[in-house]
Structures are given as structure tokens and as C-alpha cells.
Amino acid sequence: MRHPKTAHWRDSGRSPKLFFMDAYSAFPLLLFLLHIRLWTFALACCVCAFFVVLNRFGFTVPVFVRWLRAFIAGNQRYARLWITRKRT
Template identity: 45%
Template structure:
């Protein structure tokens, strides 16, 4: 039986973070060459990022922040108040 201190450690599947090996489940359900390449590529990518010190959730957050960009306005563009010219 594992000690309670081990409950915070990330789950591993053959040395790979279990969340990074999720595409392997997709490959098992749909056995094709492209799903195998996708699963192996994803596992290699997340293993590389983990070696660099970035966990899988942190890598996903970093990718999401990169896609969103640097400028994130607090008010969406459709809720911004427009200037009104009352002298017309």
C-alpha cells in the first residue's frame, strides 16, 4: 500500500504523465496510422516539456495564454460604450 505522501505525485503510465498519454486511448479506440503518430507525437512533446520543467497542466495553460495573446481587455468589444455626438 502506498504512503499518503504519494497521493500528490502525478500519475505515470510507463514513465509518461498519464494526462500526456490520453491520446493513446484515442489510438486504441481508432487504430490508424495517423492516430498512432498523433499519440506518439503528443507523448514525446509532453515528455520534452516535462524535461524542461513544464508539467502537462502548465504547458496547456501556457499554450492557451499564447493563443489568447498579450492584450486581454477587461470589457469585451461588444459591451464597450461608443462615443455619441449630441450636437448633430
């Protein structure tokens, strides 16, 4: 089975999008469509706005999660677990 000539592998690393929105925002929109309430609409709008802001700063969701984890961890990286280190 051959791949069609229109299948470009260079596009496989791009973040998924639904029209102009990030595809990760489809989950809150699906939640809103399944449970139509004012709070789910507000949640879906806030999540979509959050993804628009992330996209504006050039972040994708996995990159933002990695950045947030590194920001919370701080500058010091220990070679041993914090449980096994001797306290000074």
C-alpha cells in the first residue's frame, strides 16, 4: 500500500487544529454540548481564551506544561531524591 503524494510527513509535528482553534479546546466544547449549562459555556470560553493566549505567545499545550513544570521545580536540580539526601 503506497502513501499518496499529498501526505507530507513534515506536517506531522504540527499541533492539531480545528479550523482556527487548538484541537485541545474541543474537549471543553464537547463537554458544553453534552451538558448545556451556563457554567460549562463559561468554562469552554475560558479554556478557548487560554489556548488563544498560549498560541499568541507561541506555546502549545505540551510545551506549556513542560515550561510550567520547570518553572515550579526551580533552578536547582538534585542528583539524588530529596528523601535520600542528608540534611545540612
